[in-house]
Every structure is written in C-alpha cells, then in structure tokens.
Amino acid sequence: MDKKVYKIPEKGLLKEDLLQEMKEIQKGDANWKGGRTWSLVYYGGKEIDDILEDAYKMFFHGNGLNPMAFKSLKKFETEVVAMTASMLGGGFDAAGSMTSGGSESIFMAVKTARDCARAKRPDITSPEMVIPISVHPAFEKAAHFLNIKPCRIPLGEDFRVDVEAAKEAISDNTILMVGSAPAYPHGVMDPIRELATIAEEKGIWFHVDACLGGFLLPFLKELKYNIPDFDFQVPGVTSISADVHKYGFAAKGASVVLYRNRELRRHQFFVYPDWPGGLFGSPTATGTRPGGSIAAAWAVMNYLGREGYLELAHSIMDTTKALTEGINNIESLYILGKPEMSVFAFSSQVLDVYSLADAMDARGWHLDRQQRPACLHMMVTPAHAGIVDDFLKDLQDCVEEVAAKKGESSEGMAVLYGMMGSLPDRKAVKDFLLDFIDNLNWPEEN
Numbered sequence: 540m541d542k543k544v545y546k547i548p549e550k551g552l553l554k555e556d557l558l559q560e561m562k563e564i565q566k567g568d569a570n571w572k573g574g575r576t577w578s579l580v581y582y583g584g585k586e587i588d589d590i591l592e593d594a595y596k597m598f599f600h601g602n603g604l605n606p607m608a609f610k611s612l613k614k615f616e617t618e619v620v621a622m623t624a625s626m627l628g629g630g631f632d633a634a635g636s637m638t639s640g641g642s643e644s645i646f647m648a649v650k651t652a653r654d655c656a657r658a659k660r661p662d663i664t665s666p667e668m669v670i671p672i673s674v675h676p677a678f679e680k681a682a683h684f685l686n687i688k689p690c691r692i693p694l695g696e697d698f699r700v701d702v703e704a705a706k707e708a709i710s711d712n713t714i715l716m717v718g719s720a721p722a723y724p725h726g727v728m729d730p731i732r733e734l735a736t737i738a739e740e741k742g743i744w745f746h747v748d749a750c751l752g753g754f755l756l757p758f759l760k761e762l763k764y765n766i767p768d769f770d771f772q773v774p775g776v777t778s779i780s781a782d783v784h785k786y787g788f789a790a791k792g793a794s795v796v797l798y799r800n801r802e803l804r805r806h807q808f809f810v811y812p813d814w815p816g817g818l819f820g821s822p823t824a825t826g827t828r829p830g831g832s833i834a835a836a837w838a839v840m841n842y843l844g845r846e847g848y849l850e851l852a853h854s855i856m857d858t859t860k861a862l863t864e865g866i867n868n869i870e871s872l873y874i875l876g877k878p879e880m881s882v883f884a885f886s887s888q889v890l891d892v893y894s895l896a897d898a899m900d901a902r903g904w905h906l907d908r909q910q911r912p913a914c915l916h917m918m919v920t921p922a923h924a925g926i927v928d929d930f931l932k933d934l935q936d937c938v939e940e941v942a943a944k945k946g947e948s949s950e951g952m953a954v955l956y957g958m959m960g961s962l963p964d965r966k967a968v969k970d971f972l973l974d975f976i977d978n979l980n981w982p983e984e985n
C-alpha cells in the first residue's frame with residue numbers, strides 16, 4: 540500500500556479556507572457542549588467560556604518559565620496557589636506550584652516526597668509507595684518514572700481503600716502513602732483521616748489526590764453536604780493535588796500541587812548552576828509554561844468567586860441527584876458505593892453493562908467503560924443540567940433493548956471490554972494497549 544508522505548504544504552492556505560476546514564474536522568469530535576459526554580471536558584457554560592477565552596488570549600504569548608519577565612504571570616500563579624491553599628485548609632506557610640494538569644501535580648508530589656526522603660532517610664535505597672488500586676494511573680506513571688515500587692492496596696466493599704491492608708503494607712522502605720478525595724473510578728473518598736493518622740505515626744509522607752474534588756468538596760461542605768475532612772486541616776496530610784481545569788472550570792493546562800510548608804516544597808525545585816546558558820532553576824517538570832492557562836485560571840477564580848462556585852456546586856449536585864435517583868429507579872441498575880460528590884459509577888447484576896454502553900453509544904451518549912468490577916462511569920457538570928430526562932429515557936430504552944437480546948452473544952466494543960478485563964495474560968493486554976496507542980499516534984490515512 541502506498542504511504543502518504545506528510546509535508547508542510549508548499550503554499551499556505553487562506554485563513555478563511557483553513558478555518559473552514561478545521562470546523563469541518565471538528566464536527567467529528569465528541570459533543571461535550573450538549574452534555575453527551577461524561578468525562579474530559581468540564582464545561583461551565585458560555586459566560587465562563589468568554590472569560591476564559593479573553594484571559595487566555597490576552598496572555599497567549601506569555602511564558603511562565605520566567606516570572607521576572609512576566610510579572611503578571613508571577614502574580615497570577617502565586618495568587619492561584621495561595622487561594623487554593625487557603626481553600627484547602629492550608630496555613631500561612633502552605634506553598635505550592637501551578638502545573639499543566641493533575642498528572643504533573645502528582646508527578647511533582649511523588650518526586651518531592653522521594654527527594655525529601657532521600658534527604659532525611661538516606662538509608663532507604665529502594666523506596667516504596669503505598670497506593671490504593673483506585674488511585675489515578677498518574678501515580679503508577681510517577682512510580683515508573685521515578686523508580687519507586689508501588690504497593691497496591693485493595694478496596695473494601697464500599698470501594699474505599701482497605702485501611703488495615705494499607706497499614707500492613709507499610710515497610711521500612713515506604714516513603715509515601717496516598718488517598719484520593721475522591722478517586723475517579725467510583726467517586727468515593729478514601730478514609731483520609733485514618734490514613735493520615737497512620738502515615739503521621741509512621742513518619743511517612745501522605746498525599747491527598749484531590750485533583751477531582753479539590754474545587755468542589757470545599758463548596759459542598761459549605762452547602763452542608765456530608766463531606767469528611769480531607770485537606771490540610773487533617774494532621775498528617777503532607778501534600779495535595781487539585782485541578783483548576785476540572786471543577787475549578789479553568790482552561791486546560793491548570794492544576795495546583797500544594798505542600799504543608801515551604802520547606803517541603805523546596806525538594807520539588809530543580810536548579811542547575813553550571814549551564815553555559817545561565818543559572819538555571821525551574822519549579823516543576825515543564826520548561827516553557829503557557830501564560831494563557833495560568834491567566835485563565837486566575838481569571839475564572841476571580842470571576843466566579845466563592846459565591847459563583849457555590850452556585851455551580853449547587854446545580855451540579857441537583858443534576859447528580861436526579862441522575863443517580865433515576866438510575867437507581869431502573870430495576871436492573873444500581874450505583875456503586877456511596878459517592879460523596881458528582882462522580883459515580885453504575886452497574887447491573889443481570890445485564891452486560893458493556894453491551895449497555897454500546898447501545899447508549901448508538902444513541903450518542905458516551906459513557907466510559909470501567910473494569911474490576913465492570914461498570915459505567917459518569918462525571919456530572921453544569922452542561923448536564925438540561926439532559927437528565929433525555930438521558931434517563933434512553934438509558935431505560937437501552938436496558939430493555941439489551942435485556943431483550945440476553946442470551947445472544949455480545950457484539951461490538953462489548954466483546955473487547957469483556958475479554959480484556961478478564962484475560963489472565965496481562966502481558967497480552969499490555970501489548971494490545973501498546974499497539975492501540977501506537978496506532979492512535981499515526982496519521983489515519985496511512
């Protein structure tokens with residue numbers, strides 16, 4: 540087969556033609572604005588969008604790499620970090636950085652814990668970290684990059700980490716323990732206070748991954764929802780990650796990693812004084828840092844204010860309640876565990892939920908498939924306020940459709956998911972995933 544060689548076109552396109560072409564290409568994307576997707580985009584509505592776009596454009600060319608040249612970005616970043624820290628129970632000494640996203644925040648927290656342990660516990664040469672199996676894979680990635688052994692702790696029946704098992708997994712080499720507030724798969728919070736107490740007793744760093752909940756749980760608490768303490772108010776919590784680009788409704792590329800104090804944060808920084816290019820110092824993993832996402836994060840926090848976030852939180856939870864009640868009212872479906880906020884998963888004792896997801900796909904609803912146990916994932920945003928009835932009606936119809944086909948062998952994506960979750964040969968599944976990523980990262984026509 541002939542392969543197409545991609546080259547920069549000899550002649551550039553006209554602006555109108557170019558933008559027209561891009562609009563056409565965009566039509567194939569997921570319909571997040573219409574509330575048809577349940578992950579990836581946290582859409583706060585047009586009003587917020589306008590603010591983000593204006594702020595982003597204004598600082599489009601700014602580079603957070605050098606806050607001396609961009610004093611504006613220094614102001615925005617330090618204030619976003621300080622506002623997030625005080626929101627999450629940090630004292631005057633709490634410190635942090637903005638990063639490109641949750642994964643980078645987590646990477647920095649794990650690296651900082653490792654380097655802090657290296658300084659204080661040089662006897663530990665093979666560091667380990669204790670992580671619930673429900674933590675975001677960014678922790679596995681960080682462990683892999685940073686050469687730390689992950690000790691994976693199972694969940695209890697309520698989908699929260701088994702605290703006793705976590706305690707038992709701590710060894711002389713453990714440098715870090717993690718809990719999520721909440722964890723992505725089932726939207727439930729790990730027992731943060733119990734875990735933090737154990738970590739404190741053992742003198743271990745404890746990280747709370749509030750990437751998902753950091754900008755929602757504090758407001759739900761204010762609205763009198765039953766939210767257990769999870770932030771720096773809990774003794775033993777050493778660091779927290781919180782994504783402004785999730786429920787903070789910022790533009791993508793904005794997250795915050797926080798430490799209880801500045802001395803801890805010092806272990807995060809990288810400095811190199813011998814470069815011919817000059818004295819070099821960098822707070823996080825990236826070099827060039829887009830000014831737009833820093834500025835947009837500052838803008839949205841100041842635009843919404845506490846009142847704006849409370850209002851959004853209220854509406855998100857109303858929608859969540861309508862959806863979870865609607866799902867529980869469908870006889871063959873149930874919600875997993877007792878999720879605290881607006882992220883949850885549902886499953887069925889009698890139906891193949893992967894086939895249900897395929898049926899919903901056919902009606903334009905994109906639910907994410909999860910495994911161990913098989914379930915479907917939902918993350919509720921303001922974009923979903925208007926679609927509850929349509930969604931529940933289609934879900935009911937699809938349940939009946941799948942139930943009617945029961946006994947027939949499943950087809951479509953359902954086969955794949957059913958197989959991959961249970962295949963004992965995990966190496967084969969890894970190879971499949973590698974092929975999959977490899978093909979995704981290749982132009983389509985070739």
Ligand SMILES: *Cc1c(COP(=O)(O)O)cnc(C)c1O
Pocket residue numbers: 639640641642643645675677719721722723748749750751782794
């Ligand atoms: C989204 C998420 C992350 C990773 O954040 P990215 O911004 O996608 O890198 C980490 N932890 C949790 C709980 C998340 O929901």
